[in-house]
Amino acid sequence: MDNSLIDVYRAADYRVRLTRGGWACIRVDAALPSSLQEMIGRHSWAFITAWNPHSQKQPRAQNHAAQHALLSALRGLLQTVDIRLGIGVGGHWRETSFFVIGPDLAAIDELAQQFRQNAYVHGLGNGYARLRLASDRPPHGQAG
Template sequence: MDNSLIDTYRTTDYRVRLPKGGWVSIHVDAALPAPLHSLIGERSWAFITAWNPGSHVQLRQQNHVAQHALLAALRHLPRTTCIRPGLGVGGAWREASLFVVGPNLADIDELAQQFQQNAYVHGLGQGYARLRLSSDRPPHGQAG
């Protein structure tokens, strides 16, 4: 994965739909926005999508099918406590996404690989949002 793609992930606006309406944005290497604190508590969270595997544009219908499969997989994880709609916005593109509270990194890593995602955003409690690179081969983890 080249640095320009990682830079794109870092500068994306990761929007989460709030339970009472409106949106709040998560930014990589910034603290989790206050409106999400009550949803998170001290639990882990992630912002992930199944759209456009490997950052290659897919047909809308293929993306919808994959996203529904990701949603079902997240719902079946034993630690999941909350799932909110999300939207990744960068430049001229948008991707439907999901903000999930509860699953650990190993579970999300597995789903990211299953749905062929290069990266996702995650955090713990009210701490900073981090970009995590996905790969079926080590090393993977935090983007430097």
Template sequence: MDNSLIDTYRTTDYRVRLAQGGWVSIQVDAALPASLHSLIGERNWAFITAWNPGSQAQPLAQNRAAQQALLIALRKLPRTTCIRPGLGVGDAWREASLFVVGPSLADIDELAQQFQQNAYVHGLGHGYARLRLSSDRPPHAQAG
């Protein structure tokens, strides 16, 4: 994966829909917004999509079907405590996404590979958001 694509992921605005309305933005390498603290506690969280596998544009219907399959898979994970709608916003694109609380990195890594995603954003508790690169071979890497 080239550095320009990684830079694109790092500068994306990762928006989470709040239950009371509105959106809050997660930024890579920044602290988790306070408005998400009570939702997360000390659990793992991730921001992931099934749209545009391999960062290659796909038809809307295909993206929607993949996103629905990801939502179903996330709901089946035993540690999932919350799923909120999300939106990844770049300079010239938007992707529907999901913010999920509870699953382990291993579970999210597996889903990222299954849905052919190059990367996703994750964190633990109120800590910093990190970009995690996906791979078909361990170990997975933190983008630095």
């Protein structure tokens, strides 16, 4: 994965649908909005999608099927506390996503690789949002 793609991920808005309407926006390397901090408490969290594996555009029907499979997998994790609808928005792209509270990095890494995602955004409690490279191809781990 090249640095320009990592830069695109870093610059994106990761929006989470709030219970009472509206959206909270997560930005990489920034603190979470207070509306999300209240929901999370001390739990780990992640913002992940199954759309467009390896950042390669896929047909809408294929993306929807993959997203439903990801939702089922997230619901099946014993650590999952809550799942919210999300949307990732970049310069010329939008991807339906999920904001999941509870699962640890190992569980989300596994799902990201299963659904062939290059990266996802994650954090712990009210700490900063971080970009994690999850592809089975180098580089791996925390994006610097």
